[in-house]
Amino acid sequence: MVKRAGGALLLSIEIDHASPRPVGTQLYSALRELMLSGAIAGGERLPATRTLANELGVSRTTVIHAFDRLIAEGLIESRVGAGSFVSGALNSDRPQQPPDAGRSGTSRREPRLSRAMAWAVDRFGPRPRLPHQPRPFVTALPAFDAFPMAQWARLMAKHWRADRTEVMGYGEPSGHAGLRRAIAGHLRSNRGIPCEADEIFIVGGAQQAFHLVGSVLLDPGDRVWFENPGAIGARNSLLACGADLVPVPVDREGLRVDDGLALARDFRLAFVTPSHQQPLGHIMSLERRFALLSAAEQAGAWIVEDDYDGEFFFGRRPLPTLKSVDRTGLVIYVGTFSKSLFPSLRLGFMLVPGDLVETFRRVAAAFVPGVPSSIQAAVAEFIDEGHFATHIRRMRRIYQERHGALCEAAARQLGGLLDVVPTDSGLHTTGHLPPHLSELAVAAAADAQRITVSPIARFSIEPTAVNGLVLGFGGVKPPAIRAGVEVLARVLEDLARPARRRATG
Template sequence: MVKREEGALLQSIVLDREGEHGLSVQICAGLRELILGGTLKVGERLPATRTLAQEFKVARTTIVESFERLAAEGLIETRVGSGTYVSQALANERPAPAATATAAPTARVKLAQAMNTASKLFGTRLPHQPRAFTTAMPAFDAFPMAQWARLSGKHWRKPRHQVLGYPDPHGERGLRQAIAAHLRLNRGIACEWQQVFVVAGAQQAFQLIAATLLDPGDTVWFEDPGAIGARNSMIQSGVEIVPVPVDEAGLVVEEGLRRAPEFRLAFVTPAHQQPLGAKMSLERRLALLEAAEASGAWIIEDDWDGEFCFQGAPMATLTSIDRSGRVIYVGTFSKTLFPSLRLGFLVAPPHLVEQIGICLEAFSPGVPTALQGIVADFIVEGHFATHVRRMRKLYQERYQALEDAAREHLASDLEVVPTQTGMHTIAYLRGGLDAVALTQAAARRGVTVAPISRFCLEPVARDGLVLGFSGFTPAEIKTGVLDLRRAIDDLMAGGEWTGASAGMALSGKPNSA
């Protein structure tokens, strides 16, 4: 068994070898200050005398002498066969730390002009507690941990220079090839692996695209309601966000042209609109491509959960019908696998490959190599396709559980909108129920819901709730529905049935409830 050298690094203790006091005295004083100041906690193990002697480049007897002084003062204690620890006696006797000499700043921190302006418009990100009905929560209980663990072990046994060195900022070739093959077969995107760039999540992809293509003041069409995280990335770049309404056929292109005919970029979620769930019709897709070509604009296609189509094949991507090279496709493994992976990718049109590559080389540290290798093998060995098929079936079952429970317990107050794709649906309110008040009442009952108005830049015509179902078993979903029923009853009993939520003004922040 390998012996562990435990204990904190104590490099804040600086020795003056020409000083007035001996080295053991200086070490003792430094340790005393760390202990009494609370930096070294009660019960924390100190490094072994031999380890400290090597680190301070002193004789071991010097460290022993320092420890003996501290033990005599009752600050440390030695446990035979275990080591030396900060004394437990200090738990109740440690002096209160002295007040810091640095006064709290009296003025607000001065931000960069762009960030100061943007921060006033940022929408707050949704909470991600694993409870009904949190959105974008994969089915952790159904993830194939055994295969993942096997692949992880395989890659960590590779030569150290392969897994510990700096990753390729563009992404590892094996993963880029695996993604390209998957997209060709399953999403109809005719791309070469050189067009695929691996990034640390879709959010980094949006920031990268903005940094590469947008100047402050450029006009960007954005779905309204729309994805908060992506919108924050656009706002941060200093562009002018133009909210474009969404209906059952997706982004209303005619309205976008009326509001801003000369736009630089459009952001859309055509496979499963975030949050309303609409699928963009072929007519709208063609109209958007035509508008982009006429304006010389780019389009970001965020295919965040389009893999999860319950019935039939997923709808063709916007990228697959783009003939002018205007669409930049963004995908993420946070939804198809798990969020802590922080792994996404983008597919650049051929004439953008060089520019995107230069930007990544300049600013991106890359994604851990072993992680990319694990995902690549997960795809190549067929586990990814199997997992997606299983999740499609599972999410359909969980959506059905939500629909059945809502019909039984919530039909008088909520109209759950049917869906055939994705990880969430929406429920419109009936009878003047206030979405913001219900969100707060549900939280008190341990249920996470979000009002549609939270995703809006303009006042919402009809508010409702966004309900995630993918990450919860049918039993958990039914319990969540019953708790939501109780939350509604709480509002009725408290007289908080106050009418539809007004959403937010164009210049204000999204609802933060």
């Protein structure tokens, strides 16, 4: 190759002086792309910094800084007395861009996934994520408008002024000691669960808890009883751990234990939502609870109890938690502050049996990134000062009012179209559709009108006999609920009209 005395001509580089992007960054990126793409061959001499600066209309200092960055990356070699050259290493064999890659350079080849994840993505991945801003009838959103923000802001400001090691460090892997004590006290007095602070582990939300339990207790292919329909987050977390989910039907008494035994007597873990079945809302009877505990003890299996909204009962007093009647030591209780406070906290906890405490302590120290200590400390004080209990009482009244608004509006406007089921707790309920209306079609048509109703199928591993919708009421005020029912009534009527014509024609 004939060397050019002045180095390669780099007139293709365009510098936009009006751009907010620094000139030096533009030059560095352009040179780097020319070298990696092969437009400038390895070993080729580059222009002197003064020459390139004059040609591009930039300062020499800018060019020197760009060259220094590329030298640090090994893309340019500087030779004393000879100048700067493109690294010869770029002439060696390198992975090539696939011929069908787009202009962005991103390959269109399908990534190779684990078998469990490939199955999960194919089965559940294409469904769009639900909107997570308040609107009728989004599920899993608490009443943001009723949260005591002034008290919370005061506590957060206080803990941000705490010792910097506490605020900025990694924190205790198992969780902030004050929060663990506060949660243990709350569970003893409000949920009837005898427990100690060292059995509590703080995690980044309930879904992290489910994934952690699956990672610690399951081998790929282990069989897990799972309510069908059931909780989406837990389902996805356990699938990611390689669990073989066994869809066990539920009825008005909760998970059908006899069906679970018929499907998989050798189960390794069972997942249940006994206080308010997700999504159907049933409360697991005491008989079923004892049957489940007995089945787990005989199989040597663990039980995960998800008490995702158990704080928010109204009407009659709820049955005790499964954990509170457990004498087998096999129940892992998972709670979250996403509903009782707000979701962006990403704060949950596990109460594990004594036999697992040391195991989870070691796992937390090695693998769990933890939640910011300042947030944990603020929540602990929020509980200790009594604000949490006051907030829960207020939310119970608010959710009862919003549930009543939904049921009253549905009774007036949805007769014959959707049978809304009253509930005694939580932030959502369900409604049953007549056979001629498709829950999937209703959900799609409602979304086009900016209301969100979730089909039961979204929560199901295998098809169920239930043709219905999940309706969230916690996150919106009664006027918006009533307006949403009006829109839903029009959607259902529009979909029902062709079906009636076909039936009569």
